[in-house]
Amino acid sequence: MSEPDAVRDLAAAAREYETASERVDDVGQERLEACRDAYRRFRDLLDRYEDTATGSGNFQAFTEFQGAVATLTTDLDDDVPKRETFEAVDDDLQQRRLTDSDFERARRDLEPVGDLVSRLDDLEAAREAYIAARRDARRRLDDVESRIADLERLVRLGDADLDAPVEELQGPIETYNEAVGEAFRTFRSEQSAREVLERIQRADAYPLVSFQSPPDELLEYVRTHEAGEAPIPKLLEYADYSASKLDHYVADTAALKRAVATRQTYLERLDAGPVTVEWPPPPADHLAWTTRAYQSVVVGFADESVVARLRAVRALTRRDDYATLRDSALARDQLSETERERVASGAVERDLAAAREERDAIERALEEYGGL
Template identity: 45%
Template sequence: MSTESLVDDLRSARQALEDAEAAVAAIGEDQLERLRSARDDLLSLLDSYEGRATGSGDFQAYLEFQEAVADHVEDLPEDLPEREVFEAIDESFEKRRLSESDFDAARDALGPVDDLVDRLGQREQAHERYRATRRDVESRLREIDEEIDRLERVATLADADLDAPVDELREPMTSYNDSVADAFTSFKRDDPARDVLAFVEATRSFPLARYPDPPDDLAAFLADASVGTEPIPTLLEYADYSRSKLEHYVDQPQTFMRVVGGNRTYFDRLDAEPLQFEWPPAPADEVRWRADELVSVVNRFAPDSVVEQLERVHALARDEPHYEHLRLTARAREELSQAERERVAAGAVGDDIEALESERERLTTALEEY
């Protein structure tokens, strides 16, 4: 929806709300609430007695109904809007015999009352329309802010050299990522489960390479139980055994099923991701700091060849000007569509941001005005 359409809808919704509020104020909210209560009570009487007080039915019910309607109308405030409608309905029931058509006619006679009471509902509908329209405008403003942020990031890529040899950066990072993933898979597959969890817990000292903490009961159980010397795949195989079969392999089968079987998802999600580099890569200083910590973490389980690949990445990040030149290219290639590259090259991104800022100002003003 265009900006002008949103503004027009907001203006219209505000005017409709003001009209609805004025219509209620012209009668008075308290008066309309009393009128609604009087109408609803009368309709309740009609519904309650219609089947019993019509035709040659229950004569006692007929008398009770006439008396109840008369008492209801007599108790109405003298200044109640459309009080005469209730009086006319009361008079219409003063006859020797009532039929269903008399009840239908009474409901129809309440039309003027309904019209006034409906002003309360119309005001609420106007309120909801107004609130919904404001939400639409606010949602569009959030979209504009997000798009401006994105375009500002795009603008930072205007100086990227799209022909730069970005593989000088990608290849060492990809090689390291693949190697550390393979090494961790082997570690998780072959080493005792308690050693794997001990490694995970040790990463608490390295915030840039930290794993999510294992569940407390899982770590404590595997640290003490003899089954903790088994590798994780074996534990997960045991978790699929029946209780009777498991008793032959585990000393505390019930605890094992609760702690290990109940934490299968944790084991399934345990991988090398906390030890890998993202792509496009982070700034050089972040990569250097992270690589420093990763060396201390990765050498706890991975072969020297993986650590050597990590050190290659670290060396690249130390040559900050060259690294950032390649990083800018990598970001541009990953983040920009062909159309965006063309607009960046043409210098049109600034125009796009200016247009969005103008739209934002128009909508912000409309929210304040309406």
């Protein structure tokens, strides 16, 4: 396998950072920083005084400039790199009269100093590039690990027996789903909105049950108004009435409109979906936990026959062949004909091997280039 792009980019960034570090270390970072500070201050003086210190029109600016340059040069530490360059430029500027060409020459003479202190900028750029390369490598590693998981799933499902008796799982699950759906529809249409919404609100105690809790204003309304004793379908019917018609059925039409009419979509969508079992089903341990949580909620609106069907679904998780049958169900449901052919031809196994090699190479690179 050729070297992954993420590894090649990280290695190159690490080399650039190491080279930039060595070039700074050859001079010394503190010495370079002192030199850069002096260089910037010198360039600033040239920029600030070029218009006023040239010619013969502003003697005060002229003397200020020469004095500032002399002070800057005199204050330089003896070990500042390129100190002799600063001194030579200072000497050239200590004339009786300065022109634009003197300032241009000073900038030109300072260019070697600029080139030297640019090593600090190069180091910072190399550091940022190295950090970005490590970040990109980690992101690529995450992508590769996700691909590995997908390919491993294809291999597992590709080995599944498509003729396995998955109906032994599907039958009990469908029977329960139909029963709990019918029980909830009856509960929703016959019991008061107050009872139904309070039951759903209590389901919040079970995180594995994904009922959306009733909006606070709606729950408060059905608890404190007589209309809350009506079933949800009747409450929705009221919400569609005009204010004048509604006035014959409820005492406070504005309160009903405010609390119910704006939540019609929530009420209309209430069903047993959060306590039904998906197909293909989840892994055995997950299904065992969810069905226990479901039972705590289902007993609040369904009879014992429905609860018995739910227990029958939970019993499926204790079958020795549950995982095998589940894989077969997943294969039937999720594998396309093309994916089955790729598994059979060995293409998926080859892709998996390549992905694992790339993952290992990136992990090694992150470890190798992790100490810069």
